[in-house]
Structure formats: structure tokens, C-alpha cells
Amino acid sequence: MWCRNLTVRYPDQDCAVLNDLTVSLRQGETTLLIGPSGSGKTTFLHLLAGLIPETIEAEVSGEWRADGTVGMLFQQPDDQFCMQTVGAEIAFSLENRSIPRDEMEERIRTVLKRVGLDLALTAPIAELSGGMKQRLALACVLALEPDILLLDEPTAQLDPYGRQVMMELIEELHHDPEVTLILIEHQLEECVTFADRVLVFQEGQMRLDGSPFDVFEEKREDLTRHGIMCPLLYPYTLETIPLTVATARFLDGPPVARRPVANETTLDLTDVTIAHGKRVILDQISLTASAGEWIMLVGRNGAGKSTLLETMAKLLPAQSGTIKLFQTPLKKWRDRTFYRQVGFVFQQPEFQFLKQTVADELAISSPSPARSQVADALQHYRLADVAAQSPLALSLGQKRRLSVATMLLERKAVLLLDEPTFGQDAETTAQILDVLHQAREAGTTLIMVTHDMELVYRYADRVVVIGEKHVQFDGAPDELFRNESLLEHNQLIRPVSVRYQQREEVKHRAGKQFAARTP
Amino acid sequence: MQENNSLLARLNPAVKLGTLVYVMMLLITTSRLPVTVALLLFAAVGVACSGWKLSTLVFRLVPYTVLFLLTFWMMAAFGKGETELWAFGWFRITEESLAHAWLVATRMLAFVLLSITFVATTDPTRFVMSLIHQCRLPVRLAYGFLAGLRFIPIFRQAIRTIRQARRIRQQRSIWPWQTFFAISLPLFTTSIIRSERIAIAMEARQFQPDRTYYVRPVVTRVDGLFFGLVCIITTSLRLFV
Secondary structure, eight states, X not given: OEEEEEEEEOTTOSSOSEEXXXXXXXXXXXEEEEOOTTSSHHHHHHHHTTOTTTTSOOEXXXXXXXXXXXXXXXXXXXGGOOSSBHHHHHHHHHHHTTOOHHHHHHHHHHHHHHTTOOOOTTOBGXXXXXXXXXXXXXXXXXXXXXXXXXXXXXXXXXXXXXXXXXXHHHHHHHTOTTOEEEEEOSOHHHHTTTOSEEEEEETTEEEEEEOHIIIIIISHHHHHHTTOOOOSSTTSOTTXXXXXXXXXXXXXXXXXXXXXXXXXXXXXXXXXXXXXXXXXXXXXXXEEEXXXXXXXXXXXXXXXXXXXXXXXXXXSOOSEEEEEETTEEGGXXXXXXHHHHEEEEOSSGGGGOOSSSHHHHHHTTSSSOOHHHHHHHHHHTTOGXXXXXXXXXXXXXXXXHHHHHHHHSSOOSEEEEESTXXXXXXXXXXXXXXXXXXXXXXXXXXXXXXXXXXXXXXXXXXXXXXXXXXXEEEEOHHHHHTOHHHHHHTTOOOOHHHHHHHHHHHHHHHHSOOOOOOO | OOOOSSHHHHSOHHHHHHHHHHHHHHHHHOOOHHHHHHHHHHHHHHHHTTOOOHHHHHHHHHHHHHHHHXXXXXXXXXXXXXXXXXXXXXXXXXXXXHHHHHHHHHHHHHHHHHHHHHHHHOOHHHHHHHHHHHHOOOHHHHHHHHHHHTHHHHHHHHHHHHHHHHHHTTOXXXXXXXHHHHHHHHHHHHHHHHHHXXXXXXXXXXXXXXXXXXXXXXXXXXXXXXXXXXXXXXXXHHHHO
16 A cells, blocks of 8 residues: 555645655555644545545545555544444444345354454444444454454543453454554554554644554654654663653643542432432442542443432432531422523533624633633633634534633632543643642532543542442542452552552562561 | 234235225215214224223323314304294304214214324334335335434423423523424534434445335235225215215
8 A cells, every 4th residue: 555745635624634645555464643633633544445536525645546446444433433333333243335135144243243342233333332433443443354454543432441341352452464554643652553554744744654653652752842752661661761851750640739628518428319310320429529529430431420410410209318508408499590500511512502602601600701811711721722613613623622611710619520531632731630630729629520541540539439320439539449359349440650659669669678587 | 103003004004005995085076974984983993903901092082072062163153044942142053054063073083093093003114115015105204204204202202301491491482483494403403413414324234226125014814804995985985864
């Protein structure tokens, strides 16, 4: 597969997305594409998949060729299906290749087994978790029996557990000598260990091309200066990283410093039971939150974390038990006053916006907004340039910032957040955390659902594990990360920092000599 | 729509649809109450055979029963006619309007029952496949429709989130259409983006009209028998009742 002097330009843009690109890839090679967003990585894959210029309109000049069948896996697990059930969806790939009906059943079972999904063929797709959907999508692509497999950030929209499983599958595919893999991925840690070659894209051109070692070790500083992410540990592993490397010092760092939690109760839950019809989702949950406390809710998919959050926000009724805000039961609060104290940031920001422009969106967030207040917020959240745009036209990061901004324009007593950093890049995540950290310092209680354990380690005052309808753990993050069986049981993965520190501790202890025995 | 194991569910969906449409045509062409009632009873037999539990059936039929009563009352109390039976204020029930009310209300209910029979026993995927094979529906259109079906649960979730957001931010609209726009605009924009993504994903999987089929409904002898039998019964009901 190769391309020569390739230039691609989309009809509504002035600049070319890909500019005079020349590259050739060999069969069986695994290539990792990295670069900042908008550097043309995805366009390159679309071109190789034969989607440009037929399906996606664009002006293309230059020559290119891909020998063999091409299959492509996309980022959004939900947006790759067109059928209702697992069997029919994989069959769709086979139908396109005109595979006879009699062979389908067996082939479907084979690819399902290959991606480790043990599902009935009639299982509805809508009921699968994000990780399972993505594995099913991979199965559908594998059913095409591709020679070239293109993967466009396949793990970006998955939780850590789904991500881990997906990465293992990709590594397995890498070992298949027939398959040429081309991968865009931000989870560099796992990829660099098996990638044969790394291409760095920037502004439509290829900046660097070489083995992972050449790129990430020798050009590391160069990349970092240009804002391109590098794998944290590479070329070392957790076991071999020396203390002198900057990364190790970062890993060894303590959680973010902050003021101690005040002793003033805000939200208080006692024996709260929540049910959907007859099905009990959460049974007798008790939880007390204080002002300026950052609590993170963790647990498996479908454990009821979001449901709990909605109940605390007075959006879902509790079957029994009491929830109090400032010692007053939720039922006695009137909506108008309650929602001046409690904010809620939804997982999908686009459904949270109600107005036509960003400035209006901020203006309705407070009952009597001063003009300066809105202007300040626009500056603070770096939304001033887009103040007159529709919130729906913003980039993902901007949408996120706006959704948090609308909730924090007035100081809230409690802010509830449903996975605010999910699927965001490192930069956006850092911005959101910065804003939340400030809110916490100002005395707001933050209750946040998350899957990101690094966040739990760095920022949480308290972590609550929800599983099997109950609170399984409620305490300091440190304590949780030492409890092996609890972590495993709830599909939680310890963050790299903690793994590193625990390893160091073991080493440290092992280095000590036993005290001499006295006769 | 859902599929179950009743006899009606095993029929070819296109044939089933054709048969039910024929019965509906008969309903439209008659203005005699006995015929309509007879066809209504026939439709009721169909619903009874649909394999739904009685409780589900009653639950689903409640809104239509209300609609039935409302239609009946409207037609009866406000219809034209000479022979007055009962009058109170604006309401004036006459013999003619009463007869007319019976006819329209039973016809409506018969339509509802026939539609429910179809919906209760037909799997959407099989239905669309049957339209491809038996009615020559273009493949691109058919698969587009199937992909669109997946939006229904996604929409439901999105609408829920928008309502919650409006509650939290204390936004109430004065006019109902404001609520409508507030909810439909974000739904519309996001669904355009999504449908484009899905279309690209389908193309990437080499979607083409020249293909084999995993689900391939065929017309069997049972389908023919069903069609013939229903036609004969309903036509004779139409002619001889």
C-alpha cells in the first residue's frame, strides 16, 4: 500500500487536510499514526478505506493504492451498526461479500469467538455495553476478512476495562502475519509495545517516520514541544523505569494538594432505595457529603451510579429513605430554590444546551446575571471567541467547558457530574479538572461519576464504590487501591502512579536487611 | 414491533400486510353497520391470535378504547339528522347521527385492531427483508430504514436528558411549540451527524445492492392458504351479512 504526492482538500475548507504526502506501508506491518487533532490522520484512513472521494466528498490529487480488502473500525461504538441483533449485524458484512446463506451461521460464530463475545445471535445490540459494542464492531470488520485493517481511535469512547480488553484484541491481530494494521490511538502506553512503525502527522504532512524507539526516545523533546503526546513510560516499563527519569518523578508524586474538607454537611442520604418498577437498582444507600469535598463514584457499567446521581439531583424519586440538603428533605425543597443550590453536568453536553448562542446559554444560568459576570465567565472558560456561535457548533472540549461554566456561574452548594472527562483528550480533561478544583476550593461539594482511576488518585477526597446494589466501599482512594479483591470484583484498574508507588514500596522493603538474630 | 411464536408471526410479513390491507379496503367500501361489526369481530379474532398476553393487550388497547368513546360521542352529539332522540344544551343526538357514530367508531376500532395484529406479530428486520424480496423495495432504501430504526431508543434517551436539563436550569416555555423546538433542534442536529457517521460505516463495510441475504423470507403454501382463507371469509362477510 502506498501513496505519492497525495493532497486532499474538503470542499468547504481553504487549506488542504493532507498536503503532498508520500508514504508506503508493507504487508503485515503494524503502524501507529499519531499527531494533534486536525492533522489529517482520520482523512488518511478514510482515503485508504476507499471512502474518499466517493462517499465523503473531497478534492484529491496524487496517486494512491491499497492492495487487498480494507476494513475500518471507527471511534463511536454506537454509530457503526444498522441492524437490531448481533447475528444480523455480522451477517450484514457477509451479505455484502455475497457469502452463501448456508455458510453464514458458522462464520458468524467464528468471528464472535475471535473477539471473545459469548452472545446469542438474537441478542439485541441496544442492550450491550460500550465495550461489547466495540468488540462486536470489530467482529463485523473481521467478517470482511480484510488484508488491511484500519482502526480509528477504537478505544477512545470506552471505559478502562473495555479499553484493556480491546487493546488485547488488537495486539492479537498484530500477531497475525496476514493482516496489515494501521492504528490511530491515544492510548500510547499499550500500543508502542507492539507497533512496528510510528508515523507522526502534523498539519497534513508527515513529520516523523520510524520505529517507536526512534520516534519516542530520540525525538521525545521535539514532540513534546509541539504538543504531541508521548507514552509516559516508554522505552521503560513499570519494572525497569529508573528514578532519574522525569516520568518516574511524576508517578511518584502525591495527589494534588488541597485544603482539608470542612465539617459542614451538604447532601445527606439515609437508607435510600431506588427501583425501576419492581427491579431494585440500589438498595439502602447511605452517604454523607461535606462542603468542599470531592467525592468520586466508581463501579462497573450498569451498577447504578448515574441513577444515584439523578436521584440526588431530584430528577428521579427514591422508593424509600430520605435525602436531605442542608438538613431539609428533598421533597420539601421547591425546584426553583433547589436548583440554585445544586448543579448537574450531563454526560452528553449537547443535550444540556437550551439556547441559540453561547452567551445566551450563560445568561440563563443565573436568575439575574450581570453583563460583566457573563463576560468574565466567557473569558475564564476561554469561550469569548465563540460567544455568538451556537453551542451545538462548538468542538467537544468547548462544549464540555460550556456545560461546566453554565453550572458554576452561580456558586453552587453541590455539583453533580456524570463522567465529565469521558472521551475527552488530555488537554480538555486538564482544563475541566482545573475549573472543578477551583470550585472545590470555593466550598462546593463535587460528586462525580468516573471511570478514570488516575483522577481518583490525584483529586478525590473520598471514593465510593457502587456494586451489586450497595455501597461496597466508602473511604480514601489509597485504601481502595490496596484492596485487591474489591478492585478486581468491580472491574477497577489501579492507576499507573499507584502501581508504580506500590512497586517502589515493595522494592524498598525488600532492600532492607533482616535484623540479626540474637541468640 | 416484536416477534413471537404465534402462527401469525410465522407468516410472510409482506403477505400478511397485503391481506390486512385488503380487509381494510373492504372496511372503507362499506357503509353498513352489520358488515363493519362483523369485520370488527374478525379483527378481534386476529388480535386474540397475536400471541400477546391478555394483560399487555388490555394495556395497549386502553388508549384506543378512549379514542373509540370520544369519536362515538363527537359523531353522535354533533352530527346532523332529523329525528331527535335527546337534546341538552349544545348536544343533540339524532337517530341518523347515532347510526353514523356507530359506523365510524367501529370502523376506527377495526382499523386499530388490524394494525395491532400486524405490529404484534412482525419482526421489523424480517418485514423489511420481505419487502425487498416480495415487493422489490430498493436495497439502499430498505437498509437505510433498518439503520434508522436504531435511532428510536437513542431518541428516547436524548429526550429524557433534555427534559431533565430544562428542569435543572428552570427553563419553562410559555407556548408548547417552544418546548417542541427546544427538544427537536438538538435531536435533529445530532441525528444528522450520527446518520452521516452510520452511512460512512456502512459504506466502509462494502455495502452494495448486489448481495446475499441472511434473512430471506419466502412465500410458502401456508401464506397462500392464509391469504385465500382470509379473503374468502371477509369478502363473504362483506357481501352476505
